[in-house]
Amino acid sequence: MEFNQRWNLPNCIGAMDGKHIMIQCPKKSGSQYFNYKKTFSIILMAICDAYYSFTLADVGAFGSQSNGGVFKESASGQAMDNNELRIPCDKSLPGTDTSFPYFVAADEAFPLKRYIMRPYPGIKLTQKQQIFNYRLSRARRVVENTFGISVSRRIFRTSIIAEVGTIERIVCATLCLHNFLKKEDSITQPSYGAETYVDTYDRDGNVISGEWRKNYESQMHDLGRTGSNRSASSVVNLQNTLADYLVSTEGEVEWQYSHVNREHILPGGSIGYSSP
Numbered sequence: 096m097e098f099n100q101r102w103n104l105p106n107c108i109g110a111m112d113g114k115h116i117m118i119q120c121p122k123k124s125g126s127q128y129f130n131y132k133k134t135f136s137i138i139l140m141a142i143c144d145a146y147y148s149f150t151l152a153d154v155g156a157f158g159s160q161s162n163g164g165v166f167k168e169s170a171s172g173q174a175m176d177n178n179e180l181r182i183p184c185d186k187s188l189p190g191t192d193t194s195f196p197y198f199v200a201a202d203e204a205f206p207l208k209r210y211i212m213r214p215y216p217g218i219k220l221t222q223k224q225q226i227f228n229y230r231l232s233r234a235r236r237v238v239e240n241t242f243g244i245s246v247s248r249r250i251f252r253t254s255i256i257a258e259v260g261t262i263e264r265i266v267c268a269t270l271c272l273h274n275f276l277k278k279e280d281s282i283t284q285p286s287y288g289a290e291t292y293v294d295t296y297d298r299d300g301n302v303i304s305g306e307w308r309k310n311y312e313s314q315m316h317d318l319g320r321t322g323s324n325r326s327a328s329s330v331v332n333l334q335n336t337l338a339d340y341l342v343s344t345e346g347e348v349e350w351q352y353s354h355v356n357r358e359h360i361l362p363g364g365s366i367g368y369s370s371p
Contacts, residue, residue: 097145098200102234103348105189105340108182109142109150109199110238111211113165113318115158117254118262128259130158132316137259139266139315140169142199143241147293148274151180155263165318166205175210182210188337190345195336200234204318207326207334215334225355227338230348233296240293242315243307245273247287251315300354 098107115136136158340346
């Protein structure tokens with residue numbers, strides 16, 4: 096409900112992303128924590144809500160873990176596959192009788208699944224596919240901003256020096272502190288992750304970059320691909336069903352057409368301006 100109200104994406108229950116948390120090389124660890132950036136890290140995978148609070152976190156996978164196995168072998172990925180997160184039953188898309196599953200919004204690094212919607216790949220996309228990618232990117236940007244806000248905690252601005260078990264507890268404690276401060280903001284004068292700190296949109300749907308993108312240098316690095324691009328036809332059909340809805344009378348927003356017509360959607364759902 097909140098993602099539809101705030102970010103115009105129905106049946107979305109969260110936004111998901113993963114990061115490498117830079118650490119000092121653990122003793123006698125060999126290459127287990129040595130990642131593609133040629134640094135040492137553990138992996139944090141997280142889901143957030145529509146208000147920039149973390150709702151699920153999975154921390155501790157080896158930084159060297161092959162990208163294709165990161166999500167599949169994570170506790171959160173297995174819990175989703177085994178339907179252990181108590182995700183509600185399918186619900187009709189607003190204004191229709193089309194039943195659709197609840198899902199989390201993710202970028203191109205994640206596999207397309209019944210409970211994960213990711214962008215259409217490629218450059219030569221139809222207008223409907225571009226709109227789908229744009230609408231999904233609005234919701235997915237929430238988790239980017241949630242990580243961005245958490246970087247204001249100094250611990251993520253440099254490699255963490257501690258034993259791996261201690262680092263995992265530090266990361267989890269930092270996420271809890273983030274959620275606590277976000278909750279306090281809703282009660283008192285907002286000061287942590289204020290509106291100007293995160294990305295916002297103007298009335299035409301254009302992105303206004305938040306202050307976090309320029310104020311802090313983070314030692315959190317993006318994951319590579321975490322799963323295969325190959326998806327069951329039934330899941331692709333679900334993606335197409337949602338795309339159809341987002342250009343229907345019931346699901347469209349008035350500014351989406353002019354937005355994608357003057358911009359092109361890059362692979363992965365990011366946005367770039369077209370040449371004049």
